[in-house]
Amino acid sequence: MFGILHVMLxxxxxxxxxxxIAIHLKxxxxxxxxxxxxxxxxxAMGVTFVPYFAIVASGRFADNPLPNLPLMACFAATTIxxxxxxxxxxxxxxxxxxxxxxxxxxxxxxxxxxxxxxTAYYALMAGVILVxxxxxxxxxxxxxxxxxxxxxxxxxxxxxxxxxxxxxxxx
Amino acid sequence: MDGILxxxxxxxxxxxxEMSQSELGQRIGVTRQTIAAIEAGKxxxxxxxxxxIAEVFGVSLSDVFQxxxxxxxxx
Numbered sequence: 471m472f473g474i475l476h477v478m479l480x481x482x483x484x485x486x487x488x489x490x491i492a493i494h495l496k497x498x499x500x501x502x503x504x505x506x507x508x509x510x511x512x513x514a515m516g517v518t519f520v521p522y523f524a525i526v527a528s529g530r531f532a533d534n535p536l537p538n539l540p541l542m543a544c545f546a547a548t549t550i551x552x553x554x555x556x557x558x559x560x561x562x563x564x565x566x567x568x569x570x571x572x573x574x575x576x577x578x579x580x581x582x583x584x585x586x587x588x589t590a591y592y593a594l595m596a597g598v599i600l601v602x603x604x605x606x607x608x609x610x611x612x613x614x615x616x617x618x619x620x621x622x623x624x625x626x627x628x629x630x631x632x633x634x635x636x637x638x639x640x641x
Numbered sequence: 642m643d644g645i646l647x648x649x650x651x652x653x654x655x656x657x658x659e660m661s662q663s664e665l666g667q668r669i670g671v672t673r674q675t676i677a678a679i680e681a682g683k684x685x686x687x688x689x690x691x692x693x694i695a696e697v698f699g700v701s702l703s704d705v706f707q708x709x710x711x712x713x714x715x716x
Binding site: 502576577579637639641 | 672675681
């Protein structure tokens with residue numbers, strides 16, 4: 471039941487995200503290859519982890535006699551879906567512009583990556599402090615695990631968002 | 642010290658047979674988007690890339706890039 475709900479939420483998200491991607495990739499806007507990869511990673515995370523955290527926040531598994539099993543299955547489904555989206559997306563982008571894919575990152579690409587990683591590092595550190603130092607006094611079990619996953623996802627979203635914004639603003 | 646780094650890359654490309662941003666990028670080892678960002682003054686290239694650009698056009702570095710201190714032209 472929850473698996474079906476999860477798949478439906480993912481499909482709904484994919485549809486709306488695909489509409490946005492179609493405008494940018496097919497609408498004639500020339501986008502750097504690495505920005506496309508960043509968009510792909512953001513979308514893959516959006517369509518998988520937004521439904522995951524929505525299901526977790528709904529508390530559907532709280533009264534389950536074996537709460538670990540459905541939560542682990544949900545997380546496994548989320549990560550497998552994310553990997554499939556990333557794999558297919560990478561293959562598509564690579565086949566669409568093989569020359570761009572082969573081009574090594576230049577100095578500006580490296581500067582953007584460094585800026586994005588620095589920003590994401592501080593977000594991850596804040597998450598680690600929250601999850602590792604503050605939450606254990608108040609929470610237990612899956613709450614801490616999901617908070618850790620959320621902090622990693624947020625750090626990744628910040629990382630790719632900085633990449634996208636940097637390329638969009640040409641800085 | 643605040644200032645503005647301007648450049649003459651667009652003009653130099655025009656004087657070199659309307660060289661494309663892609664071609665210039667290939668010759669100095671960066672992407673077309675990086676050349677566009679440099680040309681628009683949004684990204685300051687490394688010293689090495691700056692020298693390479695000047696070498697492609699056969700001019701000195703100061704003919705490609707100019708540094709102007711903020712407020713120096715105000716009066």
